[in-house]
Amino acid sequence: MNNNQDILQLTDERWQAITRNDKSYDEVFIYAVKSTGICCRPSCKSRDPKKENVRIFNDVNEAIAEGFRPCKRCKPGGIHLPDEEWVTQIKVYINTDYYKPLSLEILADVCHGSPYHLHRTFKRIARLTPVEYIQQVRISNAMKELKTSDKSIAEIGFSVGFPNTPYFITLFKNRTGQTPKQYQKKQMEAKIDGEKQ
Numbered sequence: 001m002n003n004n005q006d007i008l009q010l011t012d013e014r015w016q017a018i019t020r021n022d023k024s025y026d027e028v029f030i031y032a033v034k035s036t037g038i039c040c041r042p043s044c045k046s047r048d049p050k051k052e053n054v055r056i057f058n059d060v061n062e063a064i065a066e067g068f069r070p071c072k073r074c075k076p077g078g079i080h081l082p083d084e085e086w087v088t089q090i091k092v093y094i095n096t097d098y099y100k101p102l103s104l105e106i107l108a109d110v111c112h113g114s115p116y117h118l119h120r121t122f123k124r125i126a127r128l129t130p131v132e133y134i135q136q137v138r139i140s141n142a143m144k145e146l147k148t149s150d151k152s153i154a155e156i157g158f159s160v161g162f163p164n165t166p167y168f169i170t171l172f173k174n175r176t177g178q179t180p181k182q183y184q185k186k187q188m189e190a191k192i193d194g195e196k197q
């Protein structure tokens with residue numbers, strides 16, 4: 001039954017069911033979102049996905065076979081996503097979208113759970129809060145940038161998700177013991193020394 005002819009299209013009817021969170025379609029199909037890797041029931045109250053990212057499946061097992069993970073909130077097919085996998089899902093999102101504005105609310109929205117529950121679960125499993133994790137990812141990306149680019153500190157801060165430069169400098173110093181400028185200078189010197197040898 002599930003051969004290639006059965007690839008389901010995102011018809012207007014299905015799209016409406018998704019945007020209206022129409023419960024009567026829950027047993028009819030499920031949808032997956034390519035940008036988040038999560039699959040949901042039509043009735044899921046999560047934020048409406050972008051239309052071009054949506055894929056339609058007959059049931060949750062088909063979506064899982066394609067690498068999607070069931071949503072933590074609406075539990076398609078009654079499948080509970082283990083907390084560990086949920087936290088991995090959240091981390092993957094942060095690792096790729098760290099430079100965008102991120103808050104607990106945004107994460108909860110994208111990763112399908114309440115902010116409170118997301119914060120607690122993340123902290124229990126990752127042993128740091130989502131916000132601390134976001135900062136860690138941003139700082140390590142800033143370190144990479146500082147090593148390789150001669151952009152200004154403000155530009156680098158901005159490009160990794162710190163539009164507020166003084167805040168970026170303070171946080172960087174707290175984490176690494178040196179300011180971004182000091183770190184950049186040291187890296188450049190090390191690079192020059194390396195080239196001399």
Ligand SMILES: [Zn+2]
Nearest residue numbers: 040044071074
């Ligand atoms: Zn959902």
